[in-house]
Amino acid sequence: MSSTPEVKMTDAAVEAKNKGNAAFSQGNFEEAVKNFTEAIQLDPLNHVLYSNRSAAYASLKKYNEALQDAEQTIDLKPDWSKGYGRKGTALHYLGRFDDAIKTYNQGLQLDPNNAQLKEGLNDVEKAKKAKSAPTQQPDLSNIFGDIFKGDIAGQLKNHPKTAELMKQPDVAQMVSSIQQNPQDLFKHMNDPRMKTILSVLLGVPDMGRDTPSAASSQTQETTNTQQQSTASHPSNNNSKTQEESTPTPSQTDEQRRAEEEKNKGNEAYKNKDFDAALKHYNAAMELDPKNTVYLTNRAAVYSEIGKYDEALQDCTTAIEEGRKQFADYKQIAKAYVRMGNIHMKTKNYAGAVEAYGKALTEDRTKQTLELLKKAEKLKEEKEKQEYLDPQKSAESKERGNEFFRNGNYPDAVKEYTEAINRNPTDHVLYSNRAACYTKLAAYNEGLKDCEQCIKLKPDFAKGYTRKGHIHFFMKEYQKALEEYDQALRLDEKNPEIEDSIKRTIAQMNQPPSSAEEALKDPEIQQILSDPVMRQILQDMQTNPGAAQAHLKSPLIMGKIQKLINAGIIRTS
Numbered sequence: 125m126s127s128t129p130e131v132k133m134t135d136a137a138v139e140a141k142n143k144g145n146a147a148f149s150q151g152n153f154e155e156a157v158k159n160f161t162e163a164i165q166l167d168p169l170n171h172v173l174y175s176n177r178s179a180a181y182a183s184l185k186k187y188n189e190a191l192q193d194a195e196q197t198i199d200l201k202p203d204w205s206k207g208y209g210r211k212g213t214a215l216h217y218l219g220r221f222d223d224a225i226k227t228y229n230q231g232l233q234l235d236p237n238n239a240q241l242k243e244g245l246n247d248v249e250k251a252k253k254a255k256s257a258p259t260q261q262p263d264l265s266n267i268f269g270d271i272f273k274g275d276i277a278g279q280l281k282n283h284p285k286t287a288e289l290m291k292q293p294d295v296a297q298m299v300s301s302i303q304q305n306p307q308d309l310f311k312h313m314n315d316p317r318m319k320t321i322l323s324v325l326l327g328v329p330d331m332g333r334d335t336p337s338a339a340s341s342q343t344q345e346t347t348n349t350q351q352q353s354t355a356s357h358p359s360n361n362n363s364k365t366q367e368e369s370t371p372t373p374s375q376t377d378e379q380r381r382a383e384e385e386k387n388k389g390n391e392a393y394k395n396k397d398f399d400a401a402l403k404h405y406n407a408a409m410e411l412d413p414k415n416t417v418y419l420t421n422r423a424a425v426y427s428e429i430g431k432y433d434e435a436l437q438d439c440t441t442a443i444e445e446g447r448k449q450f451a452d453y454k455q456i457a458k459a460y461v462r463m464g465n466i467h468m469k470t471k472n473y474a475g476a477v478e479a480y481g482k483a484l485t486e487d488r489t490k491q492t493l494e495l496l497k498k499a500e501k502l503k504e505e506k507e508k509q510e511y512l513d514p515q516k517s518a519e520s521k522e523r524g525n526e527f528f529r530n531g532n533y534p535d536a537v538k539e540y541t542e543a544i545n546r547n548p549t550d551h552v553l554y555s556n557r558a559a560c561y562t563k564l565a566a567y568n569e570g571l572k573d574c575e576q577c578i579k580l581k582p583d584f585a586k587g588y589t590r591k592g593h594i595h596f597f598m599k600e601y602q603k604a605l606e607e608y609d610q611a612l613r614l615d616e617k618n619p620e621i622e623d624s625i626k627r628t629i630a631q632m633n634q635p636p637s638s639a640e641e642a643l644k645d646p647e648i649q650q651i652l653s654d655p656v657m658r659q660i661l662q663d664m665q666t667n668p669g670a671a672q673a674h675l676k677s678p679l680i681m682g683k684i685q686k687l688i689n690a691g692i693i694r695t696s
Contacts, residue, residue, distance in 0.1 A: 135568055137166040141173060148180055156180040171200035171207065178210040182217070190214040205235035212244050221252035276303065276325070283324050284485045289317050292447065316450055382412035386421065393425060401425045414449060416442040420459050427466050439463040457487035464495060473503035508545075517546035521553060528556070533563045551581035558590045562597065570594045585615035592624060601632045602647045602683070609679040625678045632682060633689045648690055651683045660684075 144159030160177035167173060178193035194211035201207060208231025215224035228245035232238060276299060280286040289295050295317055301308045312318040389404030405422040412418070419442040426435035442459040445451075464479035480496035524539030540557035547553070554577035561570035574591035577584060592607030608625045615621060632647075651657050660680065 134166055137163045137170070137173075140166065141176070144176060144180070148176070148183070153180045153183040157184070169200060171197045171204060174200065175204075175206055175210055178214065182210075182213055185217070187214045187217045191218065203234060205231045205238050205241060207231075208234070209238070209241050209244055212241070212248065216244070216248045216251065221248055221255070224248040225252070280321060280324065284481075285320055286324050288447075288482075289320065292317075295321075316452070320453075378411045379415075382408040382415065382418070385411065386418060389421060389425075393421075393428075396428075398425050398429050414445070416446045416449070416451060416455060416459070419445070420462055423459075423462055423466070427462075427469060432466055432470055435466050436463060439466070453486040457483040457489075457492070460486065461492055461495065464499065468495075468499060468502075471502075471506070473499050473506055477503055511545060512548075513546045517543045517550065517553070520546060521550075521556070524556060524560075528560060533560045536560045537564070549580060551577045551584055551587065554580070555584070555586055555590055558594070562590070562594055565597070567594050567598050583614055585611045585618065585621070588614070589618075589621055589624065592628075596624070596628055596631070601628050602650065602686075604628050605632075605679050605682045609677065612678065625682070629678075629682045629685055632686045645690070647686065651687060657683060661687075 140159050140163035144156045144163060147153070147155035147159055157177055157180045160173055160180060164170070164173045164177065174193045174197040178190045178197065181187070181190035181193060191211060191214035194207060194214055197204070197207035197210060208227050212224045212227040212231065215221075215227060225245060225248055228241050228248065231241045232245070235241065277290065277296065280299065281290045290299075298308075298312055298315070298318065299321065302312070309318075385404045385408035389401045389408065392398070392400035392404060402422065402425050405418050405425065408415070408418045409422070419438045423435040423438035423442070426432070426438065439459045439462050443456055446456050446459065460479050460483035464476045464483065467473070467475035467479060476499040477496065480492055480499055483492050484496065520539045520543035524536045524543060527533070527536035527539060537557060537560045540553055540560065543550070544553045544557070554573040558570040558573035558577065561567070561573065571591065571594055574587055574594065577587040578591070581587065588607045588611035592604045592611065595601070595604035595607060605625065605628050608621055608628065611621050612618070612625070657680075
């Protein structure tokens with residue numbers, strides 16, 4: 125039976141992996157993918173990380189990405205059965221049933237008693253059989269009746285796709301009636317809201333997402349819905365920004381005239397004649413007040429002329445009216461996206477993030493996802509800028525100093541971190557936090573802080589000294605000497621640096637148990653392969669005067685002493 129092998133990972137990779145596992149267990153699959161990706165960048169040959177990210181991608185219904193990660197898992201660890209389970213899952217949901225069956229069987233050859241592989245194989249075989257079987261009309265009440273048992277209302281109220289729906293009294297009543305009598309399900313199957321509820325309860329993609337609403341009595345609403353996917357972003361003045369549709373024979377005279385007014389409004393909008401656009405959209409709304417497209421079009425005009433409150437109100441009304449009329453999800457999503465765009469214009473990035481997020485729960489598109497990511501980034505940057513406060517940073521720094529003096533290093537780290545968040549350009553704060561990390565033996569974190577300190581202030585000797593101390597405690601003595609040497613160049617008479625150099629050289633002078641062991645030492649190998657050191661060693665034999673000049677450098681002296689102690693250089 126195959127088992128998960130022990131995999132050595134860096135502390136940073138382990139931390140990223142643990143964050144990914146936590147996010148996954150909380151259902152935050154986007155964050156899980158982000159964390160697993162970070163872990164993979166730190167440890168690109170770890171098959172477990174690709175397996176975990178494959179599971180996260182599958183949970184996001186990104187099955188192509190899940191398949192790629194599963195295949196990478198198998199390439200790295202072909203005798204690990206779980207990789208075949210991940211691949212089989214991805215292939216199943218991509219509709220490649222035969223390939224999925226083959227993959228599950230490959231996994232079972234490695235681990236014949238694996239229950240998950242057996243279950244996956246059984247599921248995909250059933251799916252293949254169901255696809256090839258004749259279509260029969262199912263008894264919906266028998267199939268779906270059980271899923272309406274229990275605290276369904278609470279579940280739906282807490283799910284992002286149905287939270288808003290459950291605020292509508294008729295929806296709550298609809299769910300309650302089906303719980304009491306499953307046969308009532310037949311009465312509501314044409315309601316797109318019921319399709320969303322079923323998709324949530326069954327854990328499958330939206331059942332009616334791409335189907336125009338059959339509950340609407342307005343043919344024109346269907347036409348507008350189908351055509352809005354071709355409408356471009358309202359802020360792009362070089363392309364079509366409004367929905368365009370062609371009147372159909374089933375339209376009333378008022379609806380046809382409303383469409384004519386709307387088309388005139390679209391033309392005026394494209395020509396940036398916003399007064400005329402408003403006039404035509406208002407006329408269209410008077411003729412056909414139930415068509416929410418006119419509201420979202422007018423919102424775009426209001427946004428262009430700086431009437432943002434009016435624009436937001438139109439979007440809100442379009443969403444409320446759209447829900448009353450059972451409008452298609454894409455139409456609702458469009459109003460939310462337009463609302464997000466308005467918030468972006470006014471730099472209300474938190475409002476934009478909320479609006480784009482709600483749009484994605486209605487209709488998940490790549491374009492909206494990109495808008496959300498941009499809004500989230502700007503929101504984070506704005507919050508950081510608003511959080512800056514040098515005075516409060518100095519107060520946190522002083523509290524950190526006090527904690528450090530008292531030996532309370534964890535609380536000192538918290539205060540220095542707060543100080544950095546308040547004033548991220550102060551190099552001393554990174555140096556101070558590095559000292560705390562050194563005391564806590566968190567050497568990787570300490571090194572990062574030293575590097576940031578040096579980046580901000582390259583002539584700050586203490587930054588190099590702190591970095592040298594960390595390398596010393598990590599027993600990387602040669603690297604420690606290099607940092608001390610750089611610090612000494614900046615602060616020649618600093619006794620702390622001189623003592624650190626002596627201590628490091630003394631530690632390097634500890635002789636290895638044998639010459640053979642000495643030659644295995646990476647530092648010895650590095651010294652002997654260094655062309656500068658080879659020239660110095662040659663000078664020691666042929667030009668003692670030149671060699672003497674080299675030995676004035678503590679860095680060179682440390683390397684020579686290391687070779688002497690290892691028995692590589694013999695002295696008489």
